[in-house]
Amino acid sequence: MKTRPYINPYVGGVLLGLTLFAAFYLTGAGLGASSAVNRVQVAVLDNVAPKAVDKMAYCAQLAGGDKNPLDSPSVMMLLGTLVGGMVAGVLSGRFKPEVRKGAGVSNGTRLALALLGGLIMGFGARFSRGCTSGQALSGGAVLSAGSWLFMFSVFGGAYGLAWFLRRFWRVEEEAV
Amino acid sequence: MAPLNILEALPKLAAYGIYFLLGISFGSVLELSGFGDSRKLSGQFYLRDMTVLKVMFTAIITACVMLYLGNSLGLIAFERVFVNHTYLWPGIIGGLIMGVGFIIGGFCPGTSIVALATLKIDGVFFATGVSLGTLLFSVTVQRFSGLWNASYMGRLTIPEVFEISNGWVVFGVVVMAMAMFYAAELSEQFFGEKRKRLDLVPISRLRLVGMAALLGGGLLTLIVGDPSSEDKWARIPKEEKAKLADREVYVSAGEFIEAASDDALYLNIIDVRDQSSFNLFHFRTAERYTLDQLHTINTIKALRRLPDNTVNVVVSNGEVASTEAYKLLRGEGIINLYILEGGINQWLTDFAGPNVGIEKVVAAQSDTTRDRLRFRFSYAVGDNYPFARLLNMKSLADDLTFERKIKIEKKAGLKGGCS
Structure with missing residues (x-):
């Protein structure tokens, strides 16, 4: 199947904004992803090492004793995000195994950096009590002061480091 | 009156179904906008592809205008809408950490889910990393719980910080977003992959309609004004x-x-x-x-x-x-x-x-x-x-x-x- 182009970013933005508004209107809160990822991870851990979960205060509030960490609306939203992304990908011809990376970067390097970046991101998301969706997007729309500072910090951190990592994100034509 | 709080108002299964549908909408829009592609996302930080900024800020101002206008018109009780509480320093430090993770890994948690859903292997590795990172946090949080709980300011919005009406901030944020979009358009023309002839007025009919709607909504919020404390008690x-x-x-x-x-x-x-x-x-x-x-x-x-x-x-x-x-x-x-x-x-x-x-x-x-x-x-x-x-x-x-x-x-x- 031929790959379809991405939609106009402003149209995408309006659609995302309407989804965000619907979430606030119906549930009183916005969109999010990282808390559900946390729940999934706690659930996995709870099966492997239930005693360890009960000991960590931060995890125990989700899965201590008999609590099921997956029984949560945020996990439902995560499942939906997964399915929605998959369906859109299939319909647009982008549902195929591949590694997206800068030119001249080996797959191994890209995957190692993805894992490392994810680890840093996961830690940061818990530290700031929300990820780019839960804090920046949802908090941004309700004009939360902390969320806006957070958002500028994310951009600041990424722009600050971007120049040093430019060789990992080169576009083809500049590659040697 | 909205927000409806479906978790209490509806049977659990129905409420969970709505959360699932919201997720579907969220995930598909992210994918269709190109957020499942780490190359596109990272392009934001080399000024060649400003999709992240455009999508994110369009979404923010769209939802923002609708929420605050609804509040002014008495259709939404904004005081019952969840506003992320402000923890000043944890937010700033966490944000910087996430920015670093973003440029190294090429995703944020939500977008990596979409990448994973479309079989992008780097997305799978990133999502695994996120999971390990949250685990690392859970294990270590007790060592820096002081910092993590510091500078708590509760529910705090930007209009409240500056003690001005909601309408001014909503309108101001829309104007600011428009200025950022203009800069983004020029930036893409200048640094983008497909260098085009410089177009200083990147305006189409669709963009004009969108601009008019958002600016108009912001202006209306400003004109109608904020509900008084008595109004807020009345809608409890x-x-x-x-x-x-x-x-x-x-x-x-x-x-x-x-x-x-x-x-x-x-x-x-x-x-x-x-x-x-x-x-x-x-x-x-x-x-x-x-x-x-x-x-x-x-x-x-x-x-x-x-x-x-x-x-x-x-x-x-x-x-x-x-x-x-x-x-x-x-x-x-x-x-x-x-x-x-x-x-x-x-x-x-x-x-x-x-x-x-x-x-x-x-x-x-x-x-x-x-x-x-x-x-x-x-x-x-x-x-x-x-x-x-x-x-x-x-x-x-x-x-x-x-x-x-x-x-x-x-x-x-x-x-x-x-x-």
Whole structure:
């Protein structure tokens, strides 16, 4: 199947904004992803090492004793995000195994950096009590002061480091 | 009135279904906008592909205008909408950490889910990393819990920081976003993969319509103005209002004393009487506010900042002014709020006893409605009476029988969205 182009970013933005508004209107809160990822991870851990979960205060509030960490609306939203992304990908011809990376970067390097970046991101998301969706997007729309500072910090951190990592994100034509 | 809170209003399965559908919409829009592609996302930070900024800020201003305009028009009770609580330094530090992770890994948690869903292997590795990172946080959080809980400011919006109306900020944010979009268009022309001829007026009919709608919505929010505290009390749910009529929020003297000496609670006494009544007699640690001061955002901000275990008790001479203050503060979303039953008059009747310098005067008919002090004092000694110091009265409370009404409700900051 031929790959379809991405939609106009402003149209995408309006659609995302309407989804965000619907979430606030119906549930009183916005969109999010990282808390559900946390729940999934706690659930996995709870099966492997239930005693360890009960000991960590931060995890125990989700899965201590008999609590099921997956029984949560945020996990439902995560499942939906997964399915929605998959369906859109299939319909647009982008549902195929591949590694997206800068030119001249080996797959191994890209995957190692993805894992490392994810680890840093996961830690940061818990530290700031929300990820780019839960804090920046949802908090941004309700004009939360902390969320806006957070958002500028994310951009600041990424722009600050971007120049040093430019060789990992080169576009083809500049590659040697 | 919205927000509807479907988790309580609908059967669990239906509510979960709606969350699932919201997720579907979220995930598909992210994928269709190109957020499943780490190359596209990282392009943002090399100024060649500004999709992240365009999508994100269009979404933010769209939802922002709709929410705040709905609030002004009385269609949405914004005070019941979840606003991420502000923890100043944890937010800034966490944001910087996430920015670093973003440029190294090429995703953020939400977008990596979409990448994973379309079989992007780097997305799978990133999502695995996110999971390990959250685990690392869970294991280590106790070592820096001080920093993690520092600079807490509660629910705080930008209009509240600058003490200006919501409309100005909404309109300002829309204008700012438009300026950023303009810069983004030029930046893409300059640094983008497909270099185009410089177009200084990158405007199409669709863009004009969008701009007009958003600017118009922001302007309308500004013109209609913000709801008053009375409006906010008026739109509080019926069950909540019934608590006043059922006297569920009027605490007795015994419970008041007990709360003061309970180490697990922080008793915040809000005295809303006039200055002279306050000078004659007031509880130790009580703060005095006029009803007008309670309206100000500064007072509300200070009250929201108090810790989770705070019990707020409003005190007046009788119950008229304190009930007024209760409505006002409840309308502004202050929780764990109670009223001292019978006010200071009842208190002095019960505890002042045969005291030199204090004399009860017979109440005129109008006194109950005017919330007057029904005692005459020879000296104004404020909190220098033994029955003004609640901590000294613990043994007294042990002998009283009373119904316990205080139930500590957790602040919404701990649930919701992403946290």
